[in-house]
Amino acid sequence: MEINVAKLLVGNWKMNGVSTALGEASLIAAAAKSAQSQAIQLAICPPATLLARLSETTAGTGLLTGAQDCHPKAFGAHTGDISAAMVKDAGGHFVIVGHSERRADHGESSALVQSKAQAALEAGLVPIICVGETGAERKAGQAESIVLAQVQGSIPETFSDGALVIAYEPVWAIGTGLVPSAGDVLAMHEAIHRSLVDRFGAKGASIQLLYGGSVNGQNARDLLHLAHVDGALVGGASLTADGFLKILHAIQE
Ligand code: PEP
Numbered sequence: 001m002e003i004n005v006a007k008l009l010v011g012n013w014k015m016n017g018v019s020t021a022l023g024e025a026s027l028i029a030a031a032a033k034s035a036q037s038q039a040i041q042l043a044i045c046p047p048a049t050l051l052a053r054l055s056e057t058t059a060g061t062g063l064l065t066g067a068q069d070c071h072p073k074a075f076g077a078h079t080g081d082i083s084a085a086m087v088k089d090a091g092g093h094f095v096i097v098g099h100s101e102r103r104a105d106h107g108e109s110s111a112l113v114q115s116k117a118q119a120a121l122e123a124g125l126v127p128i129i130c131v132g133e134t135g136a137e138r139k140a141g142q143a144e145s146i147v148l149a150q151v152q153g154s155i156p157e158t159f160s161d162g163a164l165v166i167a168y169e170p171v172w173a174i175g176t177g178l179v180p181s182a183g184d185v186l187a188m189h190e191a192i193h194r195s196l197v198d199r200f201g202a203k204g205a206s207i208q209l210l211y212g213g214s215v216n217g218q219n220a221r222d223l224l225h226l227a228h229v230d231g232a233l234v235g236g237a238s239l240t241a242d243g244f245l246k247i248l249h250a251i252q253e
Contacts, residue, residue: 006039007224007251008165008208008231010128011238012068012096013046021046025054025063027241032062035248041231042248044238045096048082055091066094066128069102072115074123084116084123095120096233098154099130100171110153118156121163128165128210128233129154131192135172143170147188148195155196161206167233168192173213175235182222185211189228217246224251 011028013021025044032042043064046054055065067090071081087095097120098113113129120127131150133143151166168188173179180188189209196204211223212233223229237243 005036005041006230008041008043008210009035009244009247009251010066010094010096010167010210010231010233011042011044011244012099012212012233012235013044013050013239014068014101014235015047016239017046017050019050019053021050021239022054022057024239024241025058028244029058029061029063031245031248032058035252036062038252040248040251042244043094045094048090051087051092052090059091064093066092066096066125068096068099070095070097070116070120070123070125072112072119074119084119084125087120088123088125092125094126094128094165096128096130096167098150100132100169100174103130104171110150113154114156117154117164121156121159126163126165128167130167130169130212130233132169132171132174132213135170138170138172143184144188144191148191151192151195152199159203161203162208165208165210166192166196167210167212169212169233175214177214179214179219179223182226185223185229186226189226193228215247216243217250220247220250221253 045066045068067087070084097116102108117127131147133146137146208230210231210233211229215232215234216237
């Protein structure tokens with residue numbers, strides 16, 4: 001599967017939302033077609049419990065859906081896990097892998113994230129591979145080296161044009177209201193882009209790069225107009241249609 005749009009806005013609902021949240025998704029879906037006419041693709045990654053219902057509720061609207069994680073194996077004795085094929089079967093288009101909360105809470109290494117991304121590709125999903133430095137790593141001047149090592153370690157060896165998305169999410173900016181300066185976001189996205197082109201050539205340049213970390217209706221326009229920022233991965237502000245659509249409207253202006 002490929003994703004090839006000017007801007008990609010993905011909502012990550014994390015462990016938030018029960019049946020009543022489907023109403024918010026429907027309100028977001030109502031804006032998806034007009035967004036597509038401006039080459040802006042909207043997507044929501046709800047908790048796994050809502051994925052099938054959300055995909056059914058919003059089918060045909062232009063809103064895409066996805067999961068927040070998948071197991072590297074296709075099936076088997078892995079209690080509590082879901083496979084990429086199950087995400088696909090539930091109507092998902094994307095799967096987020098290597099989110100910093102999973103790297104921290106579940107000790108996920110880049111090698112494991114790479115195997116999850118590979119499984120996603122094999123199931124016909126678009127993996128959104130998350131990378132990002134902690135506040136301490138940035139203070140120590142290690143942000144770029146940490147992020148580039150995560151990028152190189154988390155990407156599958158083989159993929160086709162437009163089949164992968166990377167989200168740069170500084171850990172210290174997630175859910176805190178703190179956002180790096182435009183210059184720091186630009187520098188990191190340029191460094192990631194360069195490293196992908198060095199390793200994969202034109203295919204590397206086809207990987208879409210999202211920024212994530214406290215994106216909202218106020219800061220979206222400045223962040224999403226930077227070079228090599230192809231969209232956003234949005235947590236808190238995606239939980240309501242109002243919050244998510246403010247971001248859409250900010251970049252439509
Ligand atoms: C995220 O967790 O992917 C995220 C970007 O969260 P927030 O927008 O709430 O910072």
